Amino acid sequence: MNIIIKTTVALAVAAGTGLAAPEVGQPAPAFTLTDSNGQSHNLADFKGKFVVLEWLNHGCPFVKKHYDSNSMQKLQKQYTGKDVVWLSIVSSAPGKQGHMSPAETNQAKEEKGSAATAVLLDEDGTVGQLYGARVTPELYVINPEGDLIYSGAIDDKKSVDPADVEGATNYVKQALDEALAGQPVSTPKTEPYGCSVKYN
Amino acid sequence: MFKASSPPETTLCPGTTRSSASHGRRVLAALLFPFFLLTFSSSAQLYQGQKLVEATLLADTTAIVPGQTFRLGLLLRMAPGWHTYWENPGDSGLATEFEPQLPPGFTAGPTGWPLPKRIIEPGDIQVYAYKGEVLLVRSITTPAAVDAAEISIPVKATWLVCEAVCIPGKADLQLTLPVASSAEPANPGLFAKFTAQLPSAGQPPFAMAWTATPTGWNLGLRDTGAAARADFFPYADDKHPVGHTAPRDLVAGAADLAIPAAGSPPVRGIVVLENGARSGWVVASETNAPAAKGTPATPKTGLWTYLLFGLIGGFILNLMPCVLPVISLKIFGFMRQAGDSRANILKHGLAFTAGIFLWFLGLAAVIIALKSAGSEVTWAFQFQNPWFNYVIGAVIFVFALNLFGVFEIVLPGRATQGMAEAGSHGGLAGSFAQGILATLLATPCTAPFLGTALGFAFSQTSAVIAAMFAAIAAGMAFPYLLLSAQPGWMRYLPKPGAWMERLKQFMGFPLLATLLWLLYVVGQQRGTEAVIWAAASYLCLGLAAWLYGAFLGPVSSTRAKTLATLGILLSLFLGLGYFTGNLFARSAAMMPDKSAATPTDGIPWVPFSEAELQRLLAEGRPVFLDFTADWCITCKFNLRTAIDTKAVREAFEKLGIVPMLADWTNSNPEITRKLAQFDRVGVPFYLFYAPGKADDPIILPELLTEQILLRAIGAQP
Numbered sequence A: 001m002n003i004i005i006k007t008t009v010a011l012a013v014a015a016g017t018g019l020a021a022p023e024v025g026q027p028a029p030a031f032t033l034t035d036s037n038g039q040s041h042n043l044a045d046f047k048g049k050f051v052v053l054e055w056l057n058h059g060c061p062f063v064k065k066h067y068d069s070n071s072m073q074k075l076q077k078q079y080t081g082k083d084v085v086w087l088s089i090v091s092s093a094p095g096k097q098g099h100m101s102p103a104e105t106n107q108a109k110e111e112k113g114s115a116a117t118a119v120l121l122d123e124d125g126t127v128g129q130l131y132g133a134r135v136t137p138e139l140y141v142i143n144p145e146g147d148l149i150y151s152g153a154i155d156d157k158k159s160v161d162p163a164d165v166e167g168a169t170n171y172v173k174q175a176l177d178e179a180l181a182g183q184p185v186s187t188p189k190t191e192p193y194g195c196s197v198k199y200n
Numbered sequence B: 001m002f003k004a005s006s007p008p009e010t011t012l013c014p015g016t017t018r019s020s021a022s023h024g025r026r027v028l029a030a031l032l033f034p035f036f037l038l039t040f041s042s043s044a045q046l047y048q049g050q051k052l053v054e055a056t057l058l059a060d061t062t063a064i065v066p067g068q069t070f071r072l073g074l075l076l077r078m079a080p081g082w083h084t085y086w087e088n089p090g091d092s093g094l095a096t097e098f099e100p101q102l103p104p105g106f107t108a109g110p111t112g113w114p115l116p117k118r119i120i121e122p123g124d125i126q127v128y129a130y131k132g133e134v135l136l137v138r139s140i141t142t143p144a145a146v147d148a149a150e151i152s153i154p155v156k157a158t159w160l161v162c163e164a165v166c167i168p169g170k171a172d173l174q175l176t177l178p179v180a181s182s183a184e185p186a187n188p189g190l191f192a193k194f195t196a197q198l199p200s201a202g203q204p205p206f207a208m209a210w211t212a213t214p215t216g217w218n219l220g221l222r223d224t225g226a227a228a229r230a231d232f233f234p235y236a237d238d239k240h241p242v243g244h245t246a247p248r249d250l251v252a253g254a255a256d257l258a259i260p261a262a263g264s265p266p267v268r269g270i271v272v273l274e275n276g277a278r279s280g281w282v283v284a285s286e287t288n289a290p291a292a293k294g295t296p297a298t299p300k301t302g303l304w305t306y307l308l309f310g311l312i313g314g315f316i317l318n319l320m321p322c323v324l325p326v327i328s329l330k331i332f333g334f335m336r337q338a339g340d341s342r343a344n345i346l347k348h349g350l351a352f353t354a355g356i357f358l359w360f361l362g363l364a365a366v367i368i369a370l371k372s373a374g375s376e377v378t379w380a381f382q383f384q385n386p387w388f389n390y391v392i393g394a395v396i397f398v399f400a401l402n403l404f405g406v407f408e409i410v411l412p413g414r415a416t417q418g419m420a421e422a423g424s425h426g427g428l429a430g431s432f433a434q435g436i437l438a439t440l441l442a443t444p445c446t447a448p449f450l451g452t453a454l455g456f457a458f459s460q461t462s463a464v465i466a467a468m469f470a471a472i473a474a475g476m477a478f479p480y481l482l483l484s485a486q487p488g489w490m491r492y493l494p495k496p497g498a499w500m501e502r503l504k505q506f507m508g509f510p511l512l513a514t515l516l517w518l519l520y521v522v523g524q525q526r527g528t529e530a531v532i533w534a535a536a537s538y539l540c541l542g543l544a545a546w547l548y549g550a551f552l553g554p555v556s557s558t559r560a561k562t563l564a565t566l567g568i569l570l571s572l573f574l575g576l577g578y579f580t581g582n583l584f585a586r587s588a589a590m591m592p593d594k595s596a597a598t599p600t601d602g603i604p605w606v607p608f609s610e611a612e613l614q615r616l617l618a619e620g621r622p623v624f625l626d627f628t629a630d631w632c633i634t635c636k637f638n639l640r641t642a643i644d645t646k647a648v649r650e651a652f653e654k655l656g657i658v659p660m661l662a663d664w665t666n667s668n669p670e671i672t673r674k675l676a677q678f679d680r681v682g683v684p685f686y687l688f689y690a691p692g693k694a695d696d697p698i699i700l701p702e703l704l705t706e707q708i709l710l711r712a713i714g715a716q717p
Helices: A002-017 A061-068 A071-080 A102-112 A126-131 A171-180 B023-031 B033-039 B188-195 B301-317 B321-337 B342-372 B386-404 B415-420 B427-442 B448-457 B462-485 B499-526 B528-551 B558-590 B610-618 B633-643 B646-655 B669-677 B706-712
Strands: A032-035 A040-042 A051-055 A085-090 A118-121 A139-142 A148-152 B040-047 B050-059 B070-078 B083-090 B097-100 B117-121 B125-131 B133-141 B150-162 B166-178 B207-213 B216-222 B229-234 B255-260 B268-275 B277-284 B623-628 B658-663 B685-689 B698-700
Touching (some): A061 B166, A071 A085, B050 B166, B070 B083, B070 B150, B097 B133, B133 B188, B301 B462, B386 B427, B386 B528, B499 B528, B610 B623, B610 B658, B610 B669, B623 B633, B623 B669, B658 B669
Antiparallel strands (some): A051 A139, B040 B050, B050 B070, B070 B133, B083 B125, B083 B150, B150 B166, B229 B268, B623 B685
């Protein structure tokens, strides 16, 4: 009897949330993706380090806001300098906005001055759907134990205006600073804003 | 891939004025045409040679009339396939911003957002957006005086427009409107089309049940009528993200909507019913009724503003003609109390205040009870009930006799004190009762303030109705409470003396005049016979009161007391049992149907019915619609001074205006519904449907003058 109730509740929960998107505090779903240099990366490879996942689409005005103002690159530099692994993930399907070949990806990385550890190509959208990523930019922070400690928006100013970067509270910076100092993350979940991820 | 959305149908009509029977007007409009071109300004967003969004700023008026509110609209026309976003964009996107920079003294209401559409992108990414065209609307309030010939309003608009990709857009627009003493409607088609798509903050015409579930909320909808499909769009809440609700088909007027929201936090949003057309209502999970905080068009400030209106309205009730007799009564009471100790005076003030509060809260309780019972309850509805009128009449009559000195109210246990104060007053209970009476008589006065506040209150939750009525009570009681707390301020009042007894007696006459008015209303409702039976009943009450006053005092003998008590019982039996219970009650059946228009005036009124109104409007006839009732003194006053005049009669005839009368003397659900369409809960109320303006009647002020009316119908410039 008890089992039936539990199963029903579990099913209801699953039905309600649609995709079983990972919850903050739970282990981040495992994945393997190839980067723009043809190198394969498994999330488990980075155990023992903080990992940032950043959903990326260079055609999206919200992404442009954070790259054109150089704030995303600064953030990447600052934290990869503190031994944080920064993975940009492109889930745009072939033919859709933001999709890039490995060569184009490297060219964009250089042009933009991205300091990400790697740019991972997810053109069938599997990992994007696994994480329930809906927009670009959408960010996730994973702790050295492999648990998700932040998911959501880059900051609290929902706009496409680069001038709004200044003065905004950057949630990713906040989460990383707190976690690196051994403190719990004060804002572990926010509503991401941005363009839709261009899935197939 | 997908079918391009059909091109926008409405067109901008910058120079279109209301058609009028007067040819001269059209000539004037033609002359002014270049001027009207200023009533909108446009800007286009280009992307790779394609026009993605055309942004246009426009107003619903040709000129700014100081003191009058107008609407400013931001019209976005999107290229086929592209969309801009609702206030909560959904999974991705960005809400459009529409920020007017207003001159000092002008204020803008919040943005009104028409109902959005649900667009589902690959990867089950759902957004709430607009395709084709959308008009965002903001109300602009203007100061009472504007010291300029014209006003320019710059507007900064930003938006995100998306198809497969998203492009941000912005426009700096500016609208210049002349300042004038009157104005014509502008762009009526657009404003009518999109304001009809704004969600309603009123009570939805269906039943709702919110149930917390492990995943959020289940919203059960029942009795939705003819609608085929139901949908829910949540308002954005950063603290409690709300997931997407799958739209459901309605089966026998019922559907359950699942609203995902972890932990079942309070959820606000709009329920949209589709039946060819779409209609939306603002709903909230905290209560089973519409959001008490107001509509998206009036967030938060709504309730407080209305409570303030209630307070002011309550205060003004003291000044209304139908309370005047009681006012004199009360002022007299204060003068009398001025001789008392300060503490006593305050006690009286508090008792009076308690009476006012008791009445209003009691009224609130009754309204809440009736509302939940599904009755159509409106302000002043009490006077539609002849029984109510009879009872009030009896109370007033007995009060008048008291003032004449026929009997004194002596409280048990305070008999000696009552003797000492004989000829003066009825103690705290008297003040309490006066508080109740004062409010009782104030109810038929729908002051403009109060009308607005109550129109709001009646569509609200029980708690808000109670708060609303408490505010009115506080406003009404305020001056008395103040005077009783600061009796020093009464020192300017005349000193007590023998003249007070004369004054007290005199006060009985205005009360009797009020009684005459009540009997007149009863006569209108139930016929002459009912008036006679009610008066006979009052006569018996009077006899009982005299017996009580003359023979039941402490100085009377036991035998006299016994006889008097018997006489009182007999009088009451005859009066209440026979005249009231039997004859007055039966007079109801004798009353002819009063739905026919009162043919008393020189105006050839057509009785109101929705069907007849629609038929006339379909023919393109102009219609003047007068909502009135016999018990409404303001209505009568307006009729005599502003409507049933030679000039108006001639203008009606000349312009072919059909005068239509909605007589609300007795409860009439059809009229109540019509009033509710305009958020009104009382009369007087006046509408003018100009030719071809069937959807957009002009609302005339409650305190009407001949000149206002003639101007509104176009008979005077």
